[in-house]
Amino acid sequence: MPQNLILIIIIKLIKKKPLKKNIVKKTIILTLLIANIYLILGCNFNQNKEIIAEQRIGELSRIVLINTSSEPSFKFITDLESKSTMPKWAPDKSNFAYISVNNNKKNLWISDSKGTQLEVVNYNDREISNFEWAPNSKEIAVEFIENSDEGNIFLYSLSLKSFLPITRPEKNAKLGSWSPDSEWIVYNIDDSIYLSNPKGVNEIFITKGKEPKWSPNGEYLIFNRIENEIQSLWIYKNIDKVVKNTGKNVKDTDYFGEVLHESEKVNISEYEWAYGGNKILYINNHENNKEIYILDVKSKDIERLTNNKVDENNIVWSEKYRSILFISNAHNNSDIYQMKPDGSSQEIILNSKDSFASLDW
Numbered sequence: 001m002p003q004n005l006i007l008i009i010i011i012k013l014i015k016k017k018p019l020k021k022n023i024v025k026k027t028i029i030l031t032l033l034i035a036n037i038y039l040i041l042g043c044n045f046n047q048n049k050e051i052i053a054e055q056r057i058g059e060l061s062r063i064v065l066i067n068t069s070s071e072p073s074f075k076f077i078t079d080l081e082s083k084s085t086m087p088k089w090a091p092d093k094s095n096f097a098y099i100s101v102n103n104n105k106k107n108l109w110i111s112d113s114k115g116t117q118l119e120v121v122n123y124n125d126r127e128i129s130n131f132e133w134a135p136n137s138k139e140i141a142v143e144f145i146e147n148s149d150e151g152n153i154f155l156y157s158l159s160l161k162s163f164l165p166i167t168r169p170e171k172n173a174k175l176g177s178w179s180p181d182s183e184w185i186v187y188n189i190d191d192s193i194y195l196s197n198p199k200g201v202n203e204i205f206i207t208k209g210k211e212p213k214w215s216p217n218g219e220y221l222i223f224n225r226i227e228n229e230i231q232s233l234w235i236y237k238n239i240d241k242v243v244k245n246t247g248k249n250v251k252d253t254d255y256f257g258e259v260l261h262e263s264e265k266v267n268i269s270e271y272e273w274a275y276g277g278n279k280i281l282y283i284n285n286h287e288n289n290k291e292i293y294i295l296d297v298k299s300k301d302i303e304r305l306t307n308n309k310v311d312e313n314n315i316v317w318s319e320k321y322r323s324i325l326f327i328s329n330a331h332n333n334s335d336i337y338q339m340k341p342d343g344s345s346q347e348i349i350l351n352s353k354d355s356f357a358s359l360d361w
């Protein structure tokens with residue numbers, strides 16, 4: 001509905017004298033409301049859904065930007081002269097970052113949203129192994145390969161282009177994720193999970209486990225534990241209260257988390273938060289068949305979303321689009337698929353002879 005047509009309707013309504021003023025006002029408000037809904041839906045319908053992905057060709061890989069708004073189109077960000085992996089959007093989608101291997105050394109690269117302005121992030125020529133964007137999109141937690149002289153997790157500021165150490169030199173930490181307010185980072189050292197405020201000095205032991213991920217609502221941590229070569233999924237509740245009570249005299253607790261699958265046989269290979277922290281997407285590799293499931297945190301109800309004899313991986317939840325992106329080997333290639341949160345409307349986004357990995361949108 002064009003804006004000038006909306007104005008004409010409103011003017012005509014005002015000029016109709018027989019109508020009472022309150023009726024005219026209500027009609028105008030209703031017309032504007034309908035127009036706004038139309039405009040919002042129109043914007044969402046026409047908005048590009050750009051996927052950043054790692055495209056693998058043989059032993060090599062490159063970063064590609066995929067526009068899925070109409071017919072899928074590619075933009076190659078890197079070439080095949082170097083191996084580029086792990087692309088991740090900044091939460092505000094203004095930039096993305098990835099790891100590129102040059103001369104057998106891994107470096108972090110940051111690009112604008114169109115892939116036209118690229119810069120390398122370097123600290124004392126150290127080699128990077130992982131990174132995570134802060135929710136504020138202004139900072140990146142960077143994990144370097146272990147060095148005996150200094151810690152291996154640092155805070156990088158995009159505006160200052162500077163590094164701030166987070167972990168101690170004698171510890172080899174594995175990066176987990178950020179708190180939703182960008183104030184805390186969670187990571188594990190060996191099989192112990194810690195919280196740290198990057199611009200402060202606190203380091204708080206939470207529990208035993210690995211690969212912790214903070215929920216978007218700030219209330220939970222999910223992590224894994226491995227027993228008898230089987231990886232199970234655990235949750236630590238009320239992590240926000242632990243942060244709130246930092247520095248206060250509180251009683252020691254004997255709570256160290258709880259397992260999410262009490263009776264089911266699982267071997268979890270991947271997991272991501274969904275619905276703002278109310279549900280968890282995960283891949284169960286039980287019986288050597290990787291399938292996608294979703295679990296409700298409070299009720300612990302589980303829904304199976306895929307059911308086939310091939311592997312699914314690289315699950316990505318979109319809070320904006322309320323949908324799931326994943327890779328499936330359904331046709332002997334690692335193709336990109338999309339589906340709704342209940343597993344319906346599964347559709348292939350790209351049907352390519354090449355394989356894809358490390359998706360984000």
